[in-house]
Amino acid sequence: MKRQPVITGLGIVSPIGIGIEKFWEAALAGRSGIGRPTLFDGSKLPAECRIVGEVSGFDPKKWMPNLAYRTAGRFSQFAVAAAEMARSDSGLNGLNGHRGQVKVAIGTSTNGLADVHQPNFERFTQGREIKPWASLEFPAHAATNHVATAASIHGQTMTFATACVAGLDAIAWAADEIRRGTATAVIAGATEAPLSECTIAACQAAGVLSSWEGPPEEASRPFDRLRSGLVLAEGAAAVIVEDEESARLRGAPIYARVLGQGGASDGGNLRKIDESGESIARSMTLAIQNADLLPRDIDYICAHGNSMIDYDAAETAGIKKSFGKNAWNVPVSSLKSMCGQALAASSAIQVVAACLAIRDGMIPPTINYRVTDPECDLDYVPNVSRQGRVRNVLIHSQSIGGSHSVLIVGAPA
Numbered sequence: 001m002k003r004q005p006v007i008t009g010l011g012i013v014s015p016i017g018i019g020i021e022k023f024w025e026a027a028l029a030g031r032s033g034i035g036r037p038t039l040f041d042g043s044k045l046p047a048e049c050r051i052v053g054e055v056s057g058f059d060p061k062k063w064m065p066n067l068a069y070r071t072a073g074r075f076s077q078f079a080v081a082a083a084e085m086a087r088s089d090s091g092l093n094g095l096n097g098h099r100g101q102v103k104v105a106i107g108t109s110t111n112g113l114a115d116v117h118q119p120n121f122e123r124f125t126q127g128r129e130i131k132p133w134a135s136l137e138f139p140a141h142a143a144t145n146h147v148a149t150a151a152s153i154h155g156q157t158m159t160f161a162t163a164c165v166a167g168l169d170a171i172a173w174a175a176d177e178i179r180r181g182t183a184t185a186v187i188a189g190a191t192e193a194p195l196s197e198c199t200i201a202a203c204q205a206a207g208v209l210s211s212w213e214g215p216p217e218e219a220s221r222p223f224d225r226l227r228s229g230l231v232l233a234e235g236a237a238a239v240i241v242e243d244e245e246s247a248r249l250r251g252a253p254i255y256a257r258v259l260g261q262g263g264a265s266d267g268g269n270l271r272k273i274d275e276s277g278e279s280i281a282r283s284m285t286l287a288i289q290n291a292d293l294l295p296r297d298i299d300y301i302c303a304h305g306n307s308m309i310d311y312d313a314a315e316t317a318g319i320k321k322s323f324g325k326n327a328w329n330v331p332v333s334s335l336k337s338m339c340g341q342a343l344a345a346s347s348a349i350q351v352v353a354a355c356l357a358i359r360d361g362m363i364p365p366t367i368n369y370r371v372t373d374p375e376c377d378l379d380y381v382p383n384v385s386r387q388g389r390v391r392n393v394l395i396h397s398q399s400i401g402g403s404h405s406v407l408i409v410g411a412p413a
Helices: 020-029 066-071 074-090 096-101 113-125 141-151 163-180 197-205 244-249 278-290 309-328 344-360
Strands: 005-014 102-107 157-160 185-192 235-243 256-265 300-302 392-399 403-410
Touching (some): 005 020, 020 344, 074 102, 074 235, 102 141, 141 157, 141 185, 163 235, 235 244, 278 309, 278 403
Parallel strands (some): 102 185, 300 392
Antiparallel strands (some): 005 235, 185 235, 256 403
């Protein structure tokens, strides 16, 4: 018999807040976490590139023992913090003899590139000694292992490297493990700490960064006609996915049921996206069908909305193709207007926001939406959060190369 996966715990480290209540308060208030960099010297970058979404006030000592936090990459520190928050929120701390039945799935795009690999490569080029832990803390799987170690988990550990969709893919995999009965619970999510002069310069060279010359907090403006590119950011989010029956037996809070997922690929270009939205529509339609729903059953679309001209246009087109005449009736909003583009972490952050939207009947806004774009003419919940009935949320994320993932979560029965 298939088991119903539910989300019972949430944890988040974001540019607009650490912890779900601080994050959610800021999101509903439309408060931006985007500003000038403080983690690195951006003086060599063009002025318009000195805009990032940084996590402020993060103290790794709260989440990791002394030796671990001193050697761990920032992306691993974020992952442990988000996972421990989620575990505490769900009451999954008292695992006792069931640690072998709990799994971990974490996604990341840039892993320890910015603060582990790059500094050690500089040491190498200068003829200085490389830190002995560099090769252990740089790989993507380091964060997953740190999460498992912190929680003393002995079940399977998985790392997803599907770029921006990796957070959704990790959580979708977790839901599948619960349905198949191969795990009692899964700690799933994604983490990123990509901020450095080198990564910013690389993104600028690829032509994906915002060229906004006004106030930094207005640089990320998804679906707005004046949008010019994304704002790179950092952060992490984690959820606890487990079987609904066992969650109810232990009295765990249930935020949402994981109802269905879908995916597709443009099969086209690494940089450019198919602006027709065909692949996006396929992934959305597949997820809706797998959830045994109809387009009219979706109450909110938590969009990718990365503020790139072609990506936002393609997402809008995909929604129209998948939802038909209902496309103009469903609210759509982008957290990246406030948090920036935290790559894989962004899609996990979207899942946390979707769960909180269901819990509170509130939809966060797309801030900085000022000038209407004829190609982006849906209801993007401009600038002010909105109260409403939220039972089913469709979450969409897309990666470089035109990979698309969709997850649908619904209110507890």
